[in-house]
Amino acid sequence: MSDFLATVVVGLGTYVFRAVFIVVLAKRRIPEVVLVALKYVGPAVLGALIVALLTDPEGNVQIGVPEVSAFVAGGFVAHRTRSHIWTLFAGMVVYWVVRALV
Amino acid sequence: MSVDRAAARQGVIDALPLFVPAIPFALVIGLAITESGMNPFVGWSGAWLIFGGAAQLTLVTLLGTGVAVAAAVGTALVVNARHLMYSAALAPTFQSQPRWFRWLGPYLLIDQLFALTTVRAPDEDPDSFRSYYLAAGATFWALWLTVVAFGLLLGPVVPEGWNLEFAIPILFIGLLVLGIEHWPEMVAALAGAGVTYLAAGLPNRTGLLVGAFFGMIAGFAAERLRRE
Numbered sequence: 001m002s003d004f005l006a007t008v009v010v011g012l013g014t015y016v017f018r019a020v021f022i023v024v025l026a027k028r029r030i031p032e033v034v035l036v037a038l039k040y041v042g043p044a045v046l047g048a049l050i051v052a053l054l055t056d057p058e059g060n061v062q063i064g065v066p067e068v069s070a071f072v073a074g075g076f077v078a079h080r081t082r083s084h085i086w087t088l089f090a091g092m093v094v095y096w097v098v099r100a101l102v
Numbered sequence: 103m104s105v106d107r108a109a110a111r112q113g114v115i116d117a118l119p120l121f122v123p124a125i126p127f128a129l130v131i132g133l134a135i136t137e138s139g140m141n142p143f144v145g146w147s148g149a150w151l152i153f154g155g156a157a158q159l160t161l162v163t164l165l166g167t168g169v170a171v172a173a174a175v176g177t178a179l180v181v182n183a184r185h186l187m188y189s190a191a192l193a194p195t196f197q198s199q200p201r202w203f204r205w206l207g208p209y210l211l212i213d214q215l216f217a218l219t220t221v222r223a224p225d226e227d228p229d230s231f232r233s234y235y236l237a238a239g240a241t242f243w244a245l246w247l248t249v250v251a252f253g254l255l256l257g258p259v260v261p262e263g264w265n266l267e268f269a270i271p272i273l274f275i276g277l278l279v280l281g282i283e284h285w286p287e288m289v290a291a292l293a294g295a296g297v298t299y300l301a302a303g304l305p306n307r308t309g310l311l312v313g314a315f316f317g318m319i320a321g322f323a324a325e326r327l328r329r330e
Contacts (some may be wrong), residue, residue: 003140003165004147006175010161011151013179019208021189022196029190037322040290041183044317045160046278047294049177050271051302052310053163059303067268074272078279084123087279088130091272095265 065102070095106233113218113237120214121245127155128246130269132253133260134159137267138166142254149250153243154212156277157182163270164310173308180314188216195219198228203236210239286328290321 050071054063074091081087128149135145140162148158157178164174188211196204219235260266282288294317301309 002171004144006161006165006171007144007148007151007158009175010157010178010182011148011153013175014152014154014157014182014185015209017179017182017185018189018211019205020186021193022208023204025193035187036325037318038183038187040287040318040321040325041180041314042281043278043287043291044294044321045177045181045314046274046281047291047296047317048298048310048313049160049181050274050278051295051298051313053167053271053274055167055302055309059309061299061302067271070268070272071275074275075279078276082280084126084273084276087276088126088269088272091275092266092269095268095272099265 066095066099069098104229106227106230109230109234110237113234113239114241116218117214117238117241120218121242124155124214124242124246125249126269127159127273128249129253129256130273131155131159131162132250132255133257133266134162134166134270135254136257138162140165146247146251146254149247150243152178152182153209153246154182154185155246159270159273169310170308173311177310177314180311185211188213188220191220192216195226195231199232203232207232207235207239210235210243212239212242214242215239284328286321286324289324290317293317293320 051061054067055061070091073094074087077090078084078087131149132146135142135148138145145162148161152158152161160181161174161178164177165171169177189208192211196207199207215235215238218238219231222231222234278291282291294313296313297316298309298313301312303309304312
């Protein structure tokens with residue numbers, strides 16, 4: 001049940017983000033400082049999330065050679081192809097291969 | 103007020119190629135729902151309740167790893183905060199639209215739809231804009247709900263030993279790389295990752311929020327340096 005509630009809250013919040021200027025604040029402008037800060041929310045959260053996903057329940061970050069190799073390969077392919085499909089493919093293949101080798 | 107059929111048809115045609123990159127994303131969300139152990143229907147409901155891949159994937163994976171619910175919700179919302187910018191950018195175009203569309207339109211406003219509609223002429227006929235927007239948005243919506251469901255069916259079939267949950271951080275790496283245009287964004291990402299690493303031992307995984315916060319500050323500071 002709390003999973004469902006959490007999903008509803010995120011859904012409502014997302015709708016408010018998307019609607020607030022279109023529905024109510026059309027004549028207002030976002031302050032420059034907020035716009036600049038918003039630009040860095042995405043990269044900062046993604047960087048934090050990647051580490052959080054590799055953290056075990058005891059608070060230890062589980063990152064080894066296979067993970068780092070896969071990130072480097074995935075990042076490189078994402079940069080070159082701009083494609084999620086190829087990024088995923090390259091990252092997972094490198095992860096499996098390196099894991100089998102080390 | 104009427105439907106512009108040509109604009110609607112164009113909306114569907116433009117939406118299809120943009121949906122292709124979202125397919126692996128939807129599949130990974132389906133797998134993540136299976137992995138997290140949450141009720142599959144509740145997990146799938148996120149596809150239409152949130153209708154945003156990165157936030158849904160964040161929420162599902164964090165709930166599955168035993169993060170405090172408030173921290174999971176907070177992080178997922180922060181991930182979607184960029185939609186404030188989309189809302190502000192499209193607000194002038196929506197001024198000439200009927201009230202029902204000003205309420206309904208934002209629900210569909212995902213990254214891809216923003217990319218498609220923000221490049222259209224600002225003085226476009228309101229009926230054409232609305233027809234295009236709704237047709238493209240409905241196309242994304244229907245495909246998204248279908249592919250997430252498909253990922254849920256696929257989840258239990260994939261062998262455990264493949265460690266397919268590792269696809270999630272790889273997808274985030276991809277999103278990150280595609281989002282970096284200047285070095286301050288790189289600074290934000292590295293600071294976010296580094297501080298989260300140092301704060302990994304904090305209770306309820308609040309290190310994630312601490313890391314994200316410091317990452318944002320670092321990016322902001324780097325931008326100031328770049329401008330000077």
